[in-house]
Amino acid sequence: MKKIVMKFGGTSVASGKKIRRVAGLVAKHVGRGYRVVVVVSALDGITDKLIEAAEQAEKGNKDYICKFRKDILKRHLAVARAAVENKHARAEVEQFLEATVDELEKVLTGIIYVGELTSKSRDFVLSFGERMSAPIVCGALRDLNFDSQFFTGGELGIVTDSNFGEANPLMNLTKHQVKEKVDPLLEKGTVLVVTGYIAATQDGITTTLGRGGSDYTATILGAALSAEVWIWTDVDGLMTSDPRIVSSAKMLSELSYQETSEMAIFGAKAMHPKALEPAMQENISVRIRGVSDPENPGTLIMKEPKTKPGTMVKAVNLVTNVALINVSGAVMVGAPGTAAKVFEVLGNGKINILMISQSVSEANISFVIQRGLLERAVSMLELALLGKGLIRSVTAEDDVCVVAIVGAGMRGTPGVASRLFTAIAQRGINVRMIAQGSSELNISFVVKESDGMEAVRAIHKEFKLNRIR
Ligand code: ADP
Ligand code: ASP
Ligand code: MG
Numbered sequence: 001m002k003k004i005v006m007k008f009g010g011t012s013v014a015s016g017k018k019i020r021r022v023a024g025l026v027a028k029h030v031g032r033g034y035r036v037v038v039v040v041s042a043l044d045g046i047t048d049k050l051i052e053a054a055e056q057a058e059k060g061n062k063d064y065i066c067k068f069r070k071d072i073l074k075r076h077l078a079v080a081r082a083a084v085e086n087k088h089a090r091a092e093v094e095q096f097l098e099a100t101v102d103e104l105e106k107v108l109t110g111i112i113y114v115g116e117l118t119s120k121s122r123d124f125v126l127s128f129g130e131r132m133s134a135p136i137v138c139g140a141l142r143d144l145n146f147d148s149q150f151f152t153g154g155e156l157g158i159v160t161d162s163n164f165g166e167a168n169p170l171m172n173l174t175k176h177q178v179k180e181k182v183d184p185l186l187e188k189g190t191v192l193v194v195t196g197y198i199a200a201t202q203d204g205i206t207t208t209l210g211r212g213g214s215d216y217t218a219t220i221l222g223a224a225l226s227a228e229v230w231i232w233t234d235v236d237g238l239m240t241s242d243p244r245i246v247s248s249a250k251m252l253s254e255l256s257y258q259e260t261s262e263m264a265i266f267g268a269k270a271m272h273p274k275a276l277e278p279a280m281q282e283n284i285s286v287r288i289r290g291v292s293d294p295e296n297p298g299t300l301i302m303k304e305p306k307t308k309p310g311t312m313v314k315a316v317n318l319v320t321n322v323a324l325i326n327v328s329g330a331v332m333v334g335a336p337g338t339a340a341k342v343f344e345v346l347g348n349g350k351i352n353i354l355m356i357s358q359s360v361s362e363a364n365i366s367f368v369i370q371r372g373l374l375e376r377a378v379s380m381l382e383l384a385l386l387g388k389g390l391i392r393s394v395t396a397e398d399d400v401c402v403v404a405i406v407g408a409g410m411r412g413t414p415g416v417a418s419r420l421f422t423a424i425a426q427r428g429i430n431v432r433m434i435a436q437g438s439s440e441l442n443i444s445f446v447v448k449e450s451d452g453m454e455a456v457r458a459i460h461k462e463f464k465l466n467r468i469r
Contacts, residue, residue, distance in 0.1 A: 003186060003227035004029065007039040007196060007218035011234040012291050013133050014044035016082020023083075023140035025232070025294055026191060030146070035186040037221055039196045040137050041214040042129025043079060046072070047197075054125040057111035065108045073101045076132050084139035093139040097132055104128045119164035123198075123208045127152070130195035130214070138193040149185070150193040153217055154200030157181050160207045166350075167199060167207035169220050171278065178224035194221065215275035219286060223278035229286045230298075231271065236290035237299030238263065238270055240315045240465035245453050248466035251298070252314060254305035259314060259408055260286075262442040265354075266404035268317050276301065312416055313463040314407035318456050322354060323374040324400045324433060324446055327381065328364035329392025338390060339365055345384045351377050355402060355444055357435045366433045368446060371398055400432060401452035404444040405459060411440040421445075423462035429455050 006029070008022050026036055042050075049072065056064040076097050084090040107125055111117055134150040141148035157177025160167035185192055196214020199207050209216045215231055222229035238260065239249040255263075257280045264271040270288060279286050279301070289298025327342055339358065342365060346353060355368040369377055378396050385391045410416045417436070420443065424431060433446040447455050460466065 004034045005037045005222045005229045010041040010044040016079045019083035037192045039218045046129040057108040058117035089142045123164045127198040134195045148191045152195045158199040160199045166210040175224040212272040215272040219278045223282040262406045312409040316405045316459040319402040323371045323398040399449045401449045423458045
C-alpha cells in the first residue's frame, strides 16, 4: 500500500474553487494508486480572526462577537457552496458548519462572561478554524464520489502535553494510536481529511501545535504511518529567498533536514520550525510543492542530499516581527550564572529566544525574541534582575529584523562571513548583532527593519543565488 500524507495550507483552501482544485489533486493521486491522508489548515486568515475574536471576547465586546459570528459563518457557507456541488453532500456540510459556529459562539460568550481568556480556552477557540475547513474539503471529495471522512487530530490519536499554544506531541503513544486508527481506513479505500494544527491532551482537552502547525500535523502523521509527506503550498518549493522579496529567487530541488530546519526557524514561512523533527526521526522524506504547478516535483527534504560543488550559501531569509533586548552592566563580568538567570526568567515566562549573542567582555548579552512578547520580557527582566542589582540596564529595540543565511556548504569554508558583511557594508547598512551557530549552517544578523529587504537582496546577489542549480 503506497501511503502519502498531503498537507494543504490556508492559501490553498482559501476559496471554494481552490478547494475543488485540492480535491482534484487528491483524486489524481488516488487514481495513481496512492492511499491518501489529507491534512488541512483553516481557510486563509481565519486563525488570525479567531485570535482577534477571543481577545475581543475577553474585553467583553458583545457587538464584535455578534458580527464575527455572522461573518465567519457567511464566509464558510459561501466557500462550501462553491466547493461542493452535490445537494445532499452540501447540505450535510452546511448543517455541520452551522452547528460548529453555534458552539464557537457559546465558547466566546463564556469568555465574555468570565472576562478571562486562558491559554486553554484560547486554544479551544483557535481549533475552530480547522474544524470548519476540514468538513468542506471532505464534502468536495465526496462530491467526486470518494468515500471520505474527516477527523480532528485528537480523534485520530494525536496526543500532546498540555503546553497550550505550543503543545508537544507524545510521539510513542501518538504513533501507536494513529496507526491503529488510520491503516484500516486506508486499507478499505477511505480518503481521510484531518484538521491540521490541533490535537488533544490525554484527557481529551484541545491543544494547538503553534502557528503554522498544520505542517507539524502532517509530519507527525507521516512518521506514525511511515508515509512520505507532501506539503502543498502557493510556491513551487523552498526557494533561495522569499519570492515576495527577491523576484529572481530560485527553487531548491534538494535540501537536508538540518538546512531546512535552519531555514524554517529563521523565517522561511513555508514551514513550521518543529515540523521536521518527526520526519527526521523516522527518516521520512518531505516534499514541498506548489498547487499551481502540480507536476513540478518541488523541493525534496531528506537526510543527505548531494551538495553541488561550489554551493556554499543556499538561501537567505528575512525574519520580521522580532525585537532585540540588550542586558548589560559591568556587574555581570566574571559573575557566573548571570546568563543562566536571564534565560531562566524568560523561560519561566514562556518567552522563546530566537537568537543570542554575548561579547567576550561579558558586559552585555543581546538576544532576539518575538516582538509581541517584548513588553512582558522587559518588565520580567527588570523585576527579577535590575531590582536585585544583578544587571545595570535592560534596553530594547522593536524596529529590527533578522537576516539569516543558510547552507551546509558554509561549514569549514572560510571567507563566507567576510563576503557577506562586505556586501552589507557596501550598502551602508549597519549590523546590530551577529550570531553563528557552531553547526556553521546558519549565520544570522540583526539590522534595522527598514534595511531588511535590501540586505536580503544584497546577499542574494553577492552569492549569485539566482544561478543556483
Ligand atoms: P501555507 O498557507 O501553504 O501554509 P505559508 O504562507 O505558510 O503557506 O508559506 C508559503 C509562503 O512562504 C510563500 O508564499 C512564500 O512567500 C513564503 N516564503 C518565505 N520564505 C520562503 C522561501 N525561502 N521559500 C519559499 N517560500 C518562502
Ligand atoms: N491555521 C493555523 C495558523 O494559521 C495553522 C496552519 O495554518 O498551519 O497558524
Ligand atoms: Mg504555513
